[in-house]
Amino acid sequence: MRKNTRAVTAALLATAALTVAGCAAGGNGGDGGGSADAASCEPSGEDVTLTFTSWIPGIEDAVAMWNEENPDIQVEVQTGPSGNAGTYQNFFNQLEAGNAPDLGQIEYDALPNFRVQDGLENLAACEDVLAAQDQFLDWTWGQVTLGTEDEVYGVPQDQGPMGLFYRSDLFEENGIEVPTTWEEYRTAAEEIRELGGYITNFSQTDINQFAGFVWQAGGQWFANDGDQWTVDLTSDASMEVAEYWQGLIEDDLVATYPAWTDEWNNAYNSGEVWTWNSAVWGANSILSGAPDTSGNWSVALAPQWEAGGNAAGNWGGSSIAVFKGTDHLYEAAKFALWLNTSEEALTSLNTTAQIYPATEAGLELPVLKEGVEFYGGQAIYDVFAEAATQVSPDFVWGPTMTQTYADVSDGFKAAVSGSSTIPEALEAGEQSTIEAFQAASIPVAE
Incomplete structure (x- = not known):
């Protein structure tokens, strides 16, 4: 999705004012430490309700699919303006106040800002997340690892080749x-x-x-x-x-x-x-x-x-991140993976918001193989599928x-x-x- 790039500089200054300690104390009751440890990514053993904030049009449809199939892990979706139009600042305010949602939509170019403020859980604690790496294009995975080898700060959702x-x-x-x-x-x-x-x-x-x-x-x-x-x-x-x-x-x-x-x-x-x-x-x-x-x-x-x-x-692309201090890292990671890897969710997101998947398999979705009338019947997504493989993973x-x-x-x-x-x-x-x-x-x- 296109991003609002002319954000008010005051938002940066407000973000910078947050201390690392302040963010570490935020979230939903975590210990405020650094990277999550392996023990923290375990099933809760009881019914869970997750909160998730996004601005993607129609994302409620995909969430409804998840909720129907997973009665023990329900997701309440909250919608707002695009990240730089207000949602990012809300996230930082919520982190500081200790009431951030479990999950949030964060664009690739904004992830380092949240990481430097210690506002994100390290999803490398979850084995299923690490095991899913091969499903994503190398460069999109590089966007959520922030150049590290043992840290993952979001699950890639879409891309903009x-x-x-x-x-x-x-x-x-x-x-x-x-x-x-x-x-x-x-x-x-x-x-x-x-x-x-x-x-x-x-x-x-x-x-x-x-x-x-x-x-x-x-x-x-x-x-x-x-x-x-x-x-x-x-x-x-x-x-x-x-x-x-x-x-x-x-x-x-x-x-x-x-x-x-x-x-x-x-x-x-x-x-x-x-x-x-x-x-x-x-x-x-x-x-x-x-x-x-x-x-x-x-x-x-x-x-x-x-x-x-x-x-x-x-140009563009987002991830689904888990905020520091969530009580339900395992369940949040499980939902984020499903949302960004399952054919039913990816098809729904493309239909409602033209989301272009970050996974290898997502580029082969039947809905992306159809000719587009506005473009003279050309199967234009075939061109972008090729371009997606030509993006350097190192930016x-x-x-x-x-x-x-x-x-x-x-x-x-x-x-x-x-x-x-x-x-x-x-x-x-x-x-x-x-x-x-x-x-x-x-x-x-x-």
Whole structure:
């Protein structure tokens, strides 16, 4: 699911104000220690009712299936706004007050924030969780282990492998080849601009889209060696991506409408903008935002930095985590695994919310093999199934992503206005992120 990336920085500051001790004392009566031990992941031996908070539309349907089949482990689902729109702050408040739900929806890029505040149970204590590792794509499992070998802080739910949505009718009518490399993409951008259109829209606020571009290029923004964090928004790969998009902006080869606005929708609906480099969930965004273009879109793998390459970035994705102090770690882990691995649950989640599974088997769901009328009958999920296998498992998110997104977004807006550049925005974002780490007493390499 798409994330609200322009969260208020105050949410970060409120989060940082929570001490590790405060979070450790939260939850539902746990001992406040570090990683859960093996003995803590044992059946309760009695009927259990779990509380679970999520913002996924229709997730109540999947929970109802579980409740019908498991009378001894009932789940009460609570819904709220998306994570950065308020639910994450509620989680931190609940952890501090000692009344957090047993389980919660947490996006991959937000997991480190909760981990650094000691707000999550280590699911590695549960044998069934460890045994399920092979069911998930390697890179999605890497997102919930946070780069460790013996810790698991959530069960992967969905993913956002990126591809290229494009107006196949316009490319064909004008004799323009669908680009397979970023060099070809720029050439196509020049041809499309001569025709009065734009190849795409550069988003000033979707910084996790840009992170997906860096991910594809082999870049890394954060690293954690177990003792301290490294912040590197200005790596060679990151700056290569930045300079590429800066060039497109300076040469007026991309539109710069604010994303998710009527202007943005109209640009795609009218044919002014021809492509969108987006994640699998973008299929529904185009369908709803550009209804007059039905049947004219197709999907291809993302352009590559080198001809013949096979790398993909990711934009989005969530996990189901268990909060520190739950009295029912075994039951919570069992439900989280069922929700994200069973065919009936995954089918329900895809039907109600277009959730794209994080499991190998989930990519083969019958519902994902059907042609999509809006995309000319193309079985578009086959493309994303291939892209999902091309995402590097090594990309790490930092523990202050709301602040990083907000600050880099400010820089991107300045770049679009001509008062700054994309590389300068990353340089400033790196420095402000290091300062945010220091303010929150998070160890960071100088």
